[in-house]
Amino acid sequence: MIENERKSRETICGEVINNPNSVFNVLAPSEKEELKSNMTCSFFKKGEYIYKEGERPIGLICLSEGKVKIFKEGVGGREQIVRMAKPIGFIGYRALFAEENNIASAVAIEDSITCTVSYDLILKLLRSNAELALSIIRSLSTELGFSNNRTITLxxxxxxxxxxxxxxxxxxxxxxxxxxxxxxxxxxxxxxxxxxxxxxxxxxxxxxxxxxxxxxxxxxxxxxxxxxxxxxxxxxxx
Missing domain, CATH: 1.10.10.10 (Winged helix-like DNA-binding domain superfamily/Winged helix DNA-binding domain)
Structure with missing residues (x-):
């Protein structure tokens, strides 16, 4: 049972890394293997928190399956949804790269699976692989553009x-x-x-x-x- 679960987790993380839409697709085979062997896989039921506002990021979180809402609690406890995530998207990356606590919370809106990479390993790969760095910058820039447009809309x-x-x-x-x-x-x-x-x-x-x-x-x-x-x-x- 444990072996089957381990293989299942390895398969999930492998799919995240090799997905054509993944930023990790630019990595060399040896880098992909290092990444896969150091990824942690987590399963969340609908309604469960993936991370909470005020917590310290545990690493770069990639959504493998499911759907997630990222929201901030406002005055009177009212939520403001700031992002919606889908596979194979990142969540919680702003606080991670800023080395700050999360300023929003993430909740699964359906059963979801995440793969997490430690901050130290991500930094190591970014320093050694310029293509990965550019890929992540493009991804973050796209999200920033979306956030700016949403601000105008709202x-x-x-x-x-x-x-x-x-x-x-x-x-x-x-x-x-x-x-x-x-x-x-x-x-x-x-x-x-x-x-x-x-x-x-x-x-x-x-x-x-x-x-x-x-x-x-x-x-x-x-x-x-x-x-x-x-x-x-x-x-x-x-």
Whole structure:
């Protein structure tokens, strides 16, 4: 049983390293082997914390499977979702490279698996492999650009524009189910509100309005986009 679990963990970490979308794909075979042998694999149930605000980062965390929300707790305990992660993305990297405590928390929104690399090993690889350093810089720069755009969205757009943008963001991040219309992530109304910087009641009302206008269809937590062009227009008009 232990041997089977060990092999399973090795397979998971190997898939993270060799995935075409992974920044680690640029490593030499010997570096990949060193990385794989030093990775730790962790399993999280839906709703479990991967890390908490105020904690010290344990290493570079790569999401192998599942979906994760990164959020900061605001005034009155209200959450503000600042990022949504999908495989094979990094989480918790800002605090790690800044050598600071986490300023946000990460929670699995479905059963998830992470692979973690120690900070010392990442620094060693970055110093010896310029391609890896450039790959990680590109990844961080992409995230920074996204964060800047989200800041503008959440501060300048009206409620309809913010919610439309959030639905499009979820679509672009997680894609569609086989019907090519249902967004492949099922968030609570509260999470949708926290992603869109609005109250839960406003999120519920706006979703209902979109549904009555024929822009989307709602079935519990499942949201189907019926009119992609109009949803995009609502998002752009703000």
């Amino acid at each position: 501060t300048q757009k009206h409620i309809r524009g913010r919610l439309a943008e959030s639905l499009l963001f979820l679509r672009d991040t997680y894609g569609f189910e086989e019907d090519e219309a249902t967004i492949k992530v099922y968030l609570s109304r509260e999470d949708i509100a926290n992603l869109s910087n609005m109250t839960t009641s406003n999120a519920i009302r706006t979703l209902s309005t979109f549904a009555s206008e024929g822009v989307i269809a709602i079935d519990g937590r499942k949201i189907k986009i019926l009119d992609k062009v109009r949803l995009d227009r609502i998002s752009k008009l703000g």
